[in-house]
Amino acid sequence: MITKFSRGMIAFYTGLASFFMLNFMLFSYLYASGKENWLVEVFQIKLFFVPIVFHVLVLSMLIGLVVFISISYFRSRQYGPIEEKLRLLASGNFDSPLLDMPIPHAAENRLIADVDHDISSIQEKMKQTSLELQQLNARPQFVDGQTKEQILEAERHRLARELHDSVSQQLFAAMMMMSALNEQAIRNDAPESQKKQLALVTDIINASQSEMRALLLHLRPVTLEGKTLKQGIEQLLKELETKIKISLKWDIEEFTMLSSIEDQLFRVIQELLSNTLRHAKAAELEVYLHRIDNNVLLRVIDDGVGFDAENQKAGSYGLMNIRERISAVGGTLKIISFKNQGTSIEIKVPLLKEA
Structure with a gap:
């Protein structure tokens, strides 16, 4: 397929070739007409008060632009539907109606018809692979008479229980103690530096409690x-x-x-x-x-x-x-x-x- 980079390069070189070709024709005409200083004459001839060399340059750029647009149109017409189908497959839309639509003009181009057929084959294989993965995942995997999920669930329950009964309770007790210390510091009009330190410790304990809640949430049963x-x-x-x-x-x-x-x-x-x-x-x-x-x-x-x-x-x-x-x-x-x-x-x- 023609990429954006190669399209631009083709248009650039086409315009450059056109510029040299038109200048060559202009130089040849002036030389054949027998004019003296024909090389200087190229820059002296004006069209609409502009040297003809600049007209040649603009015409060359227009030729390059036409080539670029033509290639882009051809690419979009020929390969756009193929790229769209590949994007749908990559994003997992295996059942999109667009995948079943024939690519326009595929009958006129054997290569595009073969690519379209290959895309349909890939679609079916990807659907079959996904279905097999889902069926395989639905089957229980036994380890020493227990399924993998049962083992994981029991271990998660154990960890959650131990964390809740030990660390979580200790954090709660530490938070209560810090609250009492904060109140005492306010009553005794403690120095501002001490209040800031107590507030910092309180924030750390509070953040640890939030982290513990998140961990306990994560350790809930699998099913x-x-x-x-x-x-x-x-x-x-x-x-x-x-x-x-x-x-x-x-x-x-x-x-x-x-x-x-x-x-x-x-x-x-x-x-x-x-x-x-x-x-x-x-x-x-x-x-x-x-x-x-x-x-x-x-x-x-x-x-x-x-x-x-x-x-x-x-x-x-x-x-x-x-x-x-x-x-x-x-x-x-x-x-x-x-x-x-x-x-x-x-x-x-x-x-x-x-x-």
Whole structure:
């Protein structure tokens, strides 16, 4: 395919060749006419009070522009539909009607017809691969008589219980003691430096409590425990609203899908909420879940500190887990994040088989 760079180069060299060709014809004409100083005459002849050399230059530029527009039109006509189909496949829209539409003029071009056929074959293979991934993910994986999810759930319960009974309680006790110390410092009119130090320690303990709440949220059971995905997400968000000072907004649509996809999406949302609470320092969080055609579309948006999405280390271990979970159900993950401007995470999972 002709890229934008090569189109520009072709137009430039065409204009340059035209400029030299027209000047050569002009020089040849003046030389053949027997004029003396014919070389100087080129710069003295004027058309509309402008030296003819400049007219030649403008005409050459126009020829190059016409070539550029012609190539662009040809490229758009021939390859535009192919590029659109490839974009749809890359974004996971396997069932888009545009993929089934024949490419115009494909019958006139054997190469384009073959490419269109190859795209259709890739579409079917990608759909089949995604379906196999979803079916494989739905099968329980046994380790010593227990499923992997059962082992993980039991371990999460144990960790959550120990954290709540030890660290969380100690943080709560430390917070109560700091409150008493702050009140005593105010009554005794303590020095301002001492009050600032007490306030700093209080803020650190308060931040640790928030971190602990986020960890306990992250360690909740893996499964939805008999609830629908909509019910599970809303319960999670309402519980979060009572524990964390953050503005929440959500719009969750209820529809049927494979239970394996529901469980994975629920865990992904837990992971995203945990990451937001622990790292984003966001004041607002939005969660949207909808079915669009034959795809599940999940979007989580916050106004936090953001990060460099191109930097793999900045994405943290949590995002690595999310990518693995989404890949396991044949989905795609798109992250848009800018420092100090928030983060938008969009997840799309194809529904290739009804629950």
